[in-house]
Amino acid sequence: MKYQRRNCSIKYLKEFKALGTAGGLYFFREEIMKGNPDNFLVIHGDIVCEFPLSDIIDFYEAKQELSKQKLDGVLFGIKPTNYDLFTTMKNTEKSSLGVIVSDKTTGKVVHYVENPETKISDVFNGGIYLFNDQLFKRLGNAKISKITQAQNSSNFGSGHDDEDIISMETDILRNLPEYGNTYVYEYRGFWHAIKTPADALTANKLYLEKLNKAGLSSTNPSAVSSPISSTPLHRRQDTVDRIILQQASVNIVPPVFIHPTAKIDYEQGTKIGPYVSIGENVVVGAGARITNSIVLDDVTIRSGALISNSIISYNCTIGSWARVEGTGINTASITEILKQAGGEKFKELLAAHESFKVIGIKDSGHISILGSGTDVSEEAYVLNSFILPNKSIKHDVKYEIVM
Structure with missing residues (x-):
């Protein structure tokens, strides 16, 4: 192109x-x-x-x-x-x-x-x-x-x-x-x-895969097929910011984008990826685990926390050993069902499959979303839930919309 x-x-x-x-x-x-x-x-x-x-x-x-x-x-x-x-x-x-x-x-x-x-x-x-x-x-x-x-x-x-x-x-x-x-x-x-909030995670995955395929990692930042600034991550009026993905390592499972202003503590087995985008000034503590998620600017994720199949909005704080996750939709297993059956039998199998059981929030896409300014306490568990802005989550929340 x-x-x-x-x-x-x-x-x-x-x-x-x-x-x-x-x-x-x-x-x-x-x-x-x-x-x-x-x-x-x-x-x-x-x-x-x-x-x-x-x-x-x-x-x-x-x-x-x-x-x-x-x-x-x-x-x-x-x-x-x-x-x-x-x-x-x-x-x-x-x-x-x-x-x-x-x-x-x-x-x-x-x-x-x-x-x-x-x-x-x-x-x-x-x-x-x-x-x-x-x-x-x-x-x-x-x-x-x-x-x-x-x-x-x-x-x-x-x-x-x-x-x-x-x-x-x-x-x-x-x-x-x-x-x-x-x-x-x-x-x-x-x-x-893009029809639901969950589709934002799909879009994130698709663009990260595209950039990864193009070779836009920290080891090969020049492999670019679009008009890009010659200075990484500095915006100029006539150019587009360079996006550089993280190189695979014991802590990184590609594709992953981490803004250079983010501070990640890689001690105690911190692992990020695949399909993770982390914004400006994010702080991630030691031993945290983040997968298939979008973390927007100024978020603090403390040590031992887990984020999976989720969107974390601006200025949120996730306490130590807290979990914010969605079950997600496993397209690989759906593909396997397609191979095994067709016609009405396929529809029956698909309807019974975990990925399409409607539990809790209708059309949620099986993800969790934290509105901006949300504070999740230590060891609290958020599962397949939508949390509106500026809420304080002190107890487990599952399949709920917290107004």
Whole structure:
């Protein structure tokens, strides 16, 4: 993936109410097209991936030059390495699943289906699009159609029909193939939708794996594939901070990021990792154990404490020998179930699996979260719980939301 500077502008616009996944584009159409841009990117704000935006633009321009006419758009299609695991996790999360069917030779989109009942393609909508002003014609048509439907509906005036709400998936993408000028950019890198707090840990894991694969450790800080500052961890106006991961050792299980201002006591068997990010001015005492967690700035973790499958917010204090953990979701065991069974038998096995039993907080993702300023006393145990800010935890808390 290459990086290239492009002349673009970023604007922050706030909807007056929830307008659906495309209603805001129509409402702010004049602001978006101010300056007559040739095209523009639409990116869902709840996804993480490598964001190959320059490659998508190059792909768009190449297809447009080949077709000798304006494209309706380019859709960012993700192609997961494990189709069954991907669809299983998405169905478990009860999130939408748009599927793109394209001509394998040209890449032209011939069909788009939201939440199909059967497998019709292994390319999914990744939530990034490149459009031009043609989109607003499509949005205008969708708006007129919604107004007409609302007026003809027996519920007209009841408040149930809101013509301001436009769906990118059902009102736009589903209809684009009929115009015959939309293409899919297929992507095979990591991708994940951020729907719950637990997804932040997944995002942390994916980015750490990416950096680790690129070789960004303290032994090889120059192995960088993006525009980075030549001075590690010093921000300059025209660059991005260098992220250097920790080298594997008796105390570190990669991948792990520890901010250089953090103070770690590596005595008495302290162990950190894998999949741990530690922020500025964090203090970790001797013998502590941290795994698959995010620790934000100014946190103090005292000796012998354990942090696992958790997010620790700013200015928290974890007492000696305290435990803050979540049970997490074991995707490896889910993959094994997939190998052993299919169809209805698979669904039965999955429903009975520990990773998907709903205990305590619904949709918690089986993690613990400490709000900022939380104080966990010595030897206290926090399991699969959400603690709101500025609380003092003196006793065990399991499967609870502490207000």
